[in-house]
Every structure is written in C-alpha cells, then in structure tokens.
Amino acid sequence: GAVVSQHPSWVICKSGTSVKIECRSLDFQATTMFWYRQFPKQSLMLMATSNEGSKATYEQGVEKDKFLINHASLTLSTLTVTSAHPEDSSFYICSAGGIKGETQYFGPGTRLLVL
C-alpha cells in the first residue's frame, strides 16, 4: 500500500514551453501533497504544498505563476512548469502525507531537461 506515482518519469522540452507533471496516490486518498525540487547531489527543497480543493501554499522564493499547482481530486495533483527555461531543469518529486507530520510517501520523481 501507500504507492505514489508520477508521470512522466522524464521529459525533455524546448525553452519557453510548458510541462505538466502528474502525481497520483494510487491506493489512498491524499488531501495534501507536496512538491519538491532536487538539483544534482543536493537535498530536496520543498516548493509548495498542494491542497485538495484549495490554493497551493508556496514556499518563499518559489514563483507561483511559474509553477502552477492544481489538486483537482483526492488522488491527483499536477505541477505545471510554465515557460520553462534551462535553469528549471531539475528532478521534481512529489509526496503524499499521512496524518500531520507523519510518514510521507514519495513518487519516483520526474527528471526535467529544458533545452
């Protein structure tokens, strides 16, 4: 149980295009999901908290107009990187949490390369 999937697993796009990444909880409902970004050999940086049925909460320094988050159902959150640039190339990971502050279940990640 507690499986989180992400799609796609990797994507290459041209600069200026938008990319949508999906995060799904496969066998449980998640009112809250989290989006992280990880640069090579670095730790995970929380970008935003995705709340089902309401607006996402973004961390300081994360542009909400650039990283659009939609949590349309209890099992799906999407992250859209709008007008992607090479500096947006990174590993994007989502997670879905249990009860407050408890174990989070992570997706396998999406590697984005912007040319």
Added chain:
Amino acid sequence: SQQGEEDPQALSIQEGENATMNCSYKTSINNLQWYRQNSGRGLVHLILIRSNEREKHSGRLRVTLDTSKKSSSLLITASRAADTASYFCATAQIFGNEKLTFGTGTRLTIIP
C-alpha cells in the same frame, strides 16, 4: 530553507562494517524521519522517531534522537552493497502542518 545539516556529507566503508550518519536541526520538532534515495530515484521511508523517543530500531537500522542537542543519528549495522545510497533526515516541526524539512544528506558508498 534547509533546516538540517548532516555529516558526513559522504561516507565510504567496507561491506560488513557499520555506518553512522548524523543529523542536526534547529527548531523544535514533532518527529524526525530518515529516508533513503538511490541514485535518480524517489525516496524510501526508513524510520520515524518521535520527539518523546530516544532510540528506535528497525532491522539493521538504529536511530537515536537527542532533542536537547537537536541531533539524531542513523546507524546501519553489517552494511551491504545494496545499502549504497543517499540518506536524508527530515524533520516535522511542531505546528508545521505536514511539512517536512530535509537535511543536506549523506552519500553512503559500500565497497564490496
């Protein structure tokens, strides 16, 4: 922002030896968790220790927590080549909702 610092940043040991990683954090926490990440993959939850616990075991893993020093350690005993990965501590703050703040990570290499 990163709350946790982990040391060492990298650790190489022979298979069969024990590996110890340390994590320090700055604010009061509800719990501390350890995760493993294989190269280019998602994170796997290893163990959670609550703020009122001092030690916890799971298989070959032993975690300690010292809230007075705001530090934790992860011990992997009898290491195996498959333990090669990056290990991260993550803290759940009191009143932090469900957010986790990750440490900088330790890259562990087990030499066969």
